[in-house]
Amino acid sequence: MDHITDPAIDRTIAGQPDVQTLYTAVQIAERLNVSEATIRNRWFEWIEKVVPEPLLKQGKNQYTQLALELFSKFVTVERCDRNQWVIDTKAHYAQEWASAGVIEGELMPEEVGNVLALRQSQTTELELAVAQQLQSLESLIDQANTAESNLSEADLKAAVTRGQQRAVMLYQAELQAELQTMNSLKQRRMQGGQE
Known part of the structure; x- marks a missing residue:
């Protein structure tokens, strides 16, 4: 599967994705060339290990810009490397969130x-x-x-x-x-x- 680099992913001053833009599972699936069920059922559980659900979803079927970014990164991860990806990605975002006023995924x-x-x-x-x-x-x-x-x-x-x-x-x-x-x-x- 191809890794999607999306220039439309806007970032805020602190380098965090703009959580105001929302996407459906269908839109994300089309961008990443996977099924909607893969986004909703299989991949979301991995993405949620990195970031709490309130930062990834609004409502039942609306995903944030941060979720899109994480799905775009996750698409290239091999099945055997997923646990390590969660650890590495958590560490990466923890550093960014510290300067943006987010601790352990909770907005302050x-x-x-x-x-x-x-x-x-x-x-x-x-x-x-x-x-x-x-x-x-x-x-x-x-x-x-x-x-x-x-x-x-x-x-x-x-x-x-x-x-x-x-x-x-x-x-x-x-x-x-x-x-x-x-x-x-x-x-x-x-x-x-x-x-």
């Missing part, structure tokens, strides 16, 4: 939706601020680690230099003592032969 008053949208916006801003602060903190830690590493290298170099200086001083003192002793002994020997 506009004030509540606005408060939730504001809260979501504030949360997003807060998350961005925290991410920036975390990045600054990580940068500061990296700088401290580098400075500590450089300090450790400087301390190590200073210790090596002090060790070398001490070794040179010891060797110099030893050499001076040796030379003085040798000179003293030589002088004594030379003086001993003159007396």
Whole structure:
């Protein structure tokens, strides 16, 4: 069956289908090239697992724009993939509905939706601020680690230099003592032969 992409599906500001346009099962069946009974009896039970009936139907035989959109997507789903389709589609619409003021398929008053949208916006801003602060903190830690590493290298170099200086001083003192002793002994020997 062909997947129907219908440019006539209008969307509202929040990206939700316009629920004001209504279709009969016959109209949807003709668009999707299936029987009316398939729409009413077999597919509707799957669509209803994604969205509550009040958002899909008005009256007994009138389907909403959202129902048309879901039927248009469902037409391509293989029989063995239907449960996964329900899970995936529910997740997809849950994200859209959160910003449109719908929770678990129930329409909320506009004030509540606005408060939730504001809260979501504030949360997003807060998350961005925290991410920036975390990045600054990580940068500061990296700088401290580098400075500590450089300090450790400087301390190590200073210790090596002090060790070398001490070794040179010891060797110099030893050499001076040796030379003085040798000179003293030589002088004594030379003086001993003159007396």
